[in-house]
Amino acid sequence: MRKSIGNKIAMLIGLVEIIAMTILFFVINQNLTRILETKAIHDMNVIACDRAQIVETYIADCVDFINGYAKATENREVLEHPDDPAYIKASRDYTNLYADGYTDIEGLYVAKWDTYVLSHTNPDSMDQTFRDAESAKALEDMIRHEDRPFCTGIVQAPVTKDMVIPVYAPIKNLAGEPIGFAGAAFYSDMLVDKLNKVSDEEMPGVGYSLINVATGVYIFDNDPSLAGNKCQNQDLLNYAASLRSGDGDDNSLSYSSGDNVMCCYYMADRDWVFVVRDTKDDIFGLIDTVRIGLIIICVAITLVMVMVCMAGVNRQMKPMTTINNAIERLKANDFKKDPLIDEYCSREDEFGTISTAVQELYSVLENQYELFYEMLESQSVGTLVLSAEEENIIMINRTALELFGLSEENRKGLQISHIRARFDDEKNEHIKEMLDEVRTSNNDIIFEERVNRDDGSKVVLLTHAKGTLLSNNDRVIIVSLTDITEQKKLEESLQILSETDFLTSICNRRSGEYRIEENMKNERFGMFCLFDVDKFKYVNDTYGHAAGDALLIGIAKTMQKTFRTSDILIRLGGDEFVVFATGIPDTTLGSRVLDRFMGNMSAMDIPELQGHRITISLGAVIITEPESFASMYEKADSLMYDVKKKTGNAYIFFGEKA
Numbered sequence: 001m002r003k004s005i006g007n008k009i010a011m012l013i014g015l016v017e018i019i020a021m022t023i024l025f026f027v028i029n030q031n032l033t034r035i036l037e038t039k040a041i042h043d044m045n046v047i048a049c050d051r052a053q054i055v056e057t058y059i060a061d062c063v064d065f066i067n068g069y070a071k072a073t074e075n076r077e078v079l080e081h082p083d084d085p086a087y088i089k090a091s092r093d094y095t096n097l098y099a100d101g102y103t104d105i106e107g108l109y110v111a112k113w114d115t116y117v118l119s120h121t122n123p124d125s126m127d128q129t130f131r132d133a134e135s136a137k138a139l140e141d142m143i144r145h146e147d148r149p150f151c152t153g154i155v156q157a158p159v160t161k162d163m164v165i166p167v168y169a170p171i172k173n174l175a176g177e178p179i180g181f182a183g184a185a186f187y188s189d190m191l192v193d194k195l196n197k198v199s200d201e202e203m204p205g206v207g208y209s210l211i212n213v214a215t216g217v218y219i220f221d222n223d224p225s226l227a228g229n230k231c232q233n234q235d236l237l238n239y240a241a242s243l244r245s246g247d248g249d250d251n252s253l254s255y256s257s258g259d260n261v262m263c264c265y266y267m268a269d270r271d272w273v274f275v276v277r278d279t280k281d282d283i284f285g286l287i288d289t290v291r292i293g294l295i296i297i298c299v300a301i302t303l304v305m306v307m308v309c310m311a312g313v314n315r316q317m318k319p320m321t322t323i324n325n326a327i328e329r330l331k332a333n334d335f336k337k338d339p340l341i342d343e344y345c346s347r348e349d350e351f352g353t354i355s356t357a358v359q360e361l362y363s364v365l366e367n368q369y370e371l372f373y374e375m376l377e378s379q380s381v382g383t384l385v386l387s388a389e390e391e392n393i394i395m396i397n398r399t400a401l402e403l404f405g406l407s408e409e410n411r412k413g414l415q416i417s418h419i420r421a422r423f424d425d426e427k428n429e430h431i432k433e434m435l436d437e438v439r440t441s442n443n444d445i446i447f448e449e450r451v452n453r454d455d456g457s458k459v460v461l462l463t464h465a466k467g468t469l470l471s472n473n474d475r476v477i478i479v480s481l482t483d484i485t486e487q488k489k490l491e492e493s494l495q496i497l498s499e500t501d502f503l504t505s506i507c508n509r510r511s512g513e514y515r516i517e518e519n520m521k522n523e524r525f526g527m528f529c530l531f532d533v534d535k536f537k538y539v540n541d542t543y544g545h546a547a548g549d550a551l552l553i554g555i556a557k558t559m560q561k562t563f564r565t566s567d568i569l570i571r572l573g574g575d576e577f578v579v580f581a582t583g584i585p586d587t588t589l590g591s592r593v594l595d596r597f598m599g600n601m602s603a604m605d606i607p608e609l610q611g612h613r614i615t616i617s618l619g620a621v622i623i624t625e626p627e628s629f630a631s632m633y634e635k636a637d638s639l640m641y642d643v644k645k646k647t648g649n650a651y652i653f654f655g656e657k658a
Contacts (some may be wrong), residue, residue: 188227393415506569
C-alpha cells in the first residue's frame with residue numbers, strides 16, 4: 001500500500017517538476033533572448049562608437065602633426081623673410097625632414113596668405129599660388145578665425161580623386177600674430193587600413209561606412225568603390241538625419257534593414273555618421289545556440305530530479321528521517337521546530353526519547369543563538385564567519401554587509417562568490433592565498449584590500465582572519481573587517497606631497513630619480529635632458545625672488561605643455577631641471593621634441609619679468625641601455641658649459657660637437 005502511495009507521490013512530484021521546469025524554461029528563454037539581443041545591439045553600438053573614435057583620433061593626430069610643423073622656427077622665419085634664399089632653403093629642408101617617413105601625407109607646405117607656396121614636400125608645387133584671390137581670402141579668414149590647427153573634413157582630391165584629410169594651422173610671429181599658414185593633406189586610406197585591421201581582429205565580416213550627413217556622400221566604405229559617391233540607401237540617410245536632430249540615445253541608433261542590422265553613431269562635431277553593419281545570423285546566431293543548450297539542460301535536470309524523487313519516496317519513510325533533518329537544520333543554525341518532532345515525542349520507544357532530546361536541544365541552542373546573534377549584530381566591526389573547507393558563509397553581521405555595500409535584503413542567499421565579485425581579479429588571488437594560510441594554521445592573518453561597491457564607491461578594509469576548530473571538528477574562518485579608507489587617503493596624500501616639488505608641482509629630486517631608476521630596471525629607455533636658466537641670478541637680483549619663483553613655475557608649465565604625461569619631469573633644485581622622455585630612440589626624434597620645447601620656451605611670457613626674455617641651456621643624452629642616474633646627470637652636465645657659449649635657447653646631444 002505504501003509503495004503505491006509512494007508511486008503516486010513520485011508521479012505527482014514529477015508532473016509538478018515538469019510543469020515548473022517548462023515554465024522556467026519559457027521565462028528564462030524570453031528574458032535571455034531579450035538580454036542577448038540587447039547586448040548584441042549594444043556591442044554593435046559600442047563598435048560604431050569605437051570606430052568613430054578611431055576616426056577622431058586619427059584626425060587629431062593629423063592636427064597634432066601640423067601643429068608641431070607650424071611651430072617650427074624655420075617656417076616662421078621664411079614667412080618673415082619670404083625673399084631670402086637662405087630662409088627659404090632652411091624651411092624646405094625642415095619640411096622634407098619633418099615629413100620624412102610619413103607615407104600617408106599627400107603634401108606638406110608653408111604658404112603666404114595669398115596661397116603662394118614657399119616650401120612644399122612636392123618640388124613641383126613650390127613657388128606656385130594654388131588659389132585665386134577670393135578663395136585665398138576665404139581660407140585666410142577661416143584660419144584666422146580658428147586661430148589654431150584644425151581639420152576641414154575629409155574631401156575628394158580634385159586631381160587624384162583620392163579621399164584626403166586637409167588640415168591647416170596658422171604660423172605666428174614672436175608677437176603671436178598670424179603671418180601665414182601651414183597646410184597638409186593626409187590620405188584617408190591609412191585611416192581605412194586601421195579600421196579594416198581592427199574589424200578583422202574583433203568582428204570578421206563586419207561592414208562599415210562613414211557618410212557626410214550634410215551631402216549624403218560616402219567619405220569611405222570597406223567597399224572602396226563607394227568612396228566619394230552619393231549614398232543610395234534612403235533609410236540610412238533618414239536615420240542619419242534623425243540622429244542629427246537628436247533623436248538617438250548617446251548619438252547612436254540601431255535598426256534592421258532586410259537581413260542586416262545597422263548601427264549608426266553620429267559624430268556631431270563633424271556632421272558625419274559612422275555606420276557598422278552585420279547580418280542578423282552573425283549577430284543573433286548565438287541566441288539559437290544558447291536556447292538549444294538551455295533546452296538540453298532543463299530536460300536533463302527534470303529527468304534527474306524525477307528519478308531522485310521516485311527513489312526517495314519509494315524508500316521506507318521512517319521517523320528517523322524527520323529527526324535527522326531536524327538535526328541537520330540545527331547544524332545550519334535553523335531553529336525552526338518541526339511539528340512532526342512533537343508527535344514523535346509521545347512515542348514510548350527510542351524515537352520518542354530522541355525526539356524529546358532534540359526538542360530540548362532546540363530550545364537551549366535557540367536561546368544561545370539569539371544572544372550570540374544580537375551580540376554579533378551590535379558590533380561596530382564587520383564580522384564574517386566562513387566554513388574553512390568550502391568557504392560557505394555561515395554568518396555575517398550588519399556592519400560587514402554595510403562595508404561590502406550590501407543591504408539586509410542581500411543577507412538571505414548570500415554566497416562567498418557575491419563578495420568575491422567586489423574585489424579585482426588579482427586581489428581575489430591574493431585573498432585566496434591569505435585564506436589558504438589561515439585554513440592550514442591557527443595564525444591571525446592581517447591584510448588590506450579594496451572593495452568595489454555597487455554604487456561606484458570604493459573602501460579599503462583592514463582584514464583580520466583566523467582559523468578556529470569547533471567542538472564538532474568543523475573548522476571555520478572568522479574574519480574581522482575595519483574600514484580604513486580615510487586613513488589610506490591621508491597616507492596617499494602625504495605620499496604625493498613627499499614626492500612633489502612644492503613650488504612647481506612636478507617631481508622633486510628624490511621621487512624623480514627613483515622613477516628614472518625604475519625605468520632603467522624595466523628597460524624603458526629614452527632621452528635624458530638636463531637644463532638650467534641662463535643668468536638666473538640676474539633675474540632674482542633685478543626683478544626679485546617672487547619673479548624668479550614665477551619663472552620657475554612658468555618653466556614647469558612649459559615642460560608639462562611640451563612633454564607627455566608619461567615622461568618624467570623633475571626640478572632638481574634652484575633653476576636646474578631634468579626631463580626623461582621615454583621611447584625616444586635617437587637624436588633625430590629627440591631633436592624634433594627639443595625644437596618644440598625650445599619654441600615653447602621662446603614663446604613663454606612671464607609678466608613679472610617685464611618683457612625680459614630668458615633662455616635655457618640644455619644637455620641631452622640618448623639612453624639605450626641601463627645606466628645610473630648619476631651617470632646620466634654627469635654626461636648631460638658635461639655639455640652645459642659648451643651649450644652656454646651659444647646664444648638663445650640651445651641644446652647639445654652627448655657625442656655631438658658644440
